[in-house]
Amino acid sequence: MQELRDIVLIGAGNVATRLGIALRKGGIRILQVYSRSQESAHRLASLLQTGHTTSLKEIVTEASLYIIAVADDAIESVVKGMEAQQKFLVHTSGSVDMDVLAPWAQNFGVLYPLQTFSRNRNVDFNTIPVCIEANSLVNLDLLSRLASSISGDVRTVPSAQRRMLHLAAVFACNFPNYMYTVAESIVHRANLDFDLLKPLILETALKVQTISPEKAQTGPALRGDARILEGQMELLKAYPEILELYKKISGEISKLNT
């Protein structure tokens, strides 16, 4: 049976970088890196010790898989430009339907690694859930085996579920990070170090690795501690946006207790 052992990476951002490193480590050959930016293409290709191009027309044709790891709204324009018909194409987006690739290729799918990636931060890819989807069972099987070479947690997740998962990821990552940002601004206003909060932030995330977050919930809003809630709103009255956020979230948390 055919295997996906050599790939082209379309894109050179955070996802492409971390994915490329993981694939190479998993024994997959990276034939080429494409990016419209010469600098990014060169940087990632050097890192992966392979060739690069900034022209969609110069993408090599012999790869068994083309992984499109570009911004969501660039996926279609990239596919249009690359003569994809005979190729096996996947994108890596959480929120874009697999079917956007259907008009352009016979073999297509999605390979969505559910993690927040930074270009310069190493991650253990083996623990990252990789959600896959493909236009046929054969392609799904091929993708599954490729994904298994980089992660111990490969799951088939169709587009509709993946959209919900991506929404959940916003609540699991982007919104908590914003809460950290507000926390930082509050300690800074009090001339304190953000360092003080780091063990708390980490323990809060560690706790829900083994306990359901609903059971792990604590704090004045859950306890319905009106004295603290009022005192904290008083502290926030000079910051109306944060105050409004505080009231809104506290109000939702207090409902957990009813």
Place this chain on the structure above:
Amino acid sequence: MQELRDIVLIGAGNVATRLGIALRKGGIRILQVYSRSQESAHRLASLLQTGHTTSLKEIVTEASLYIIAVADDAIESVVKGMEAQQKFLVHTSGSVDMDVLAPWAQNFGVLYPLQTFSRNRNVDFNTIPVCIEANSLVNLDLLSRLASSISGDVRTVPSAQRRMLHLAAVFACNFPNYMYTVAESIVHRANLDFDLLKPLILETALKVQTISPEKAQTGPALRGDARILEGQMELLKAYPEILELYKKISGEISKLNT
């Protein structure tokens, strides 16, 4: 110079439990545990291999420090009942002023460990910031040395700053945990496992251990990705409270980019 080597723990909840274990490990003698609940008092006293009482009048008088680790609104009634005048009293609350102890004792202060504690979850106390405050420099020094026996991060934080810190802790712990709860409800509605989100939650918390959260912010709201924002609001239209929360937080995040 006098040292605080033997203490009484007033309270037997999560904070009292984790603090008692850490103090004992740090070489401090726990002379007694008080709780109004016989069961809780007995449980923690057994764990710490010491005596217990459910009567404030029976609290031993020879301890060099009395640590009041009870609910915020129970602090005063406990102090009133225990004939505190000659004792050195501290409470462990983030949001209660040190001065509530002033009418009841000549020596008083605060010992606030900044962490979320669960009765059954072990924590490495050594990395937990312990914020202290006392009514005199001598008492501050005594408390500082006691706190150093359980933590490598002891800081003097006066009441006004500690109130701000406690508010920041709500944004660093309680609110992110609530976001995890919403994320869990979303994946469950999609018939997916909360497990899928765990590596993401952990990495998000790990990232801000070394990068400022403002710099670590990612996601559709920060990028101003209207297509995803609208798509996600569409997914949430059956859940008006979550939708409102989503709009509010996304709106605040989008301001970071301006």
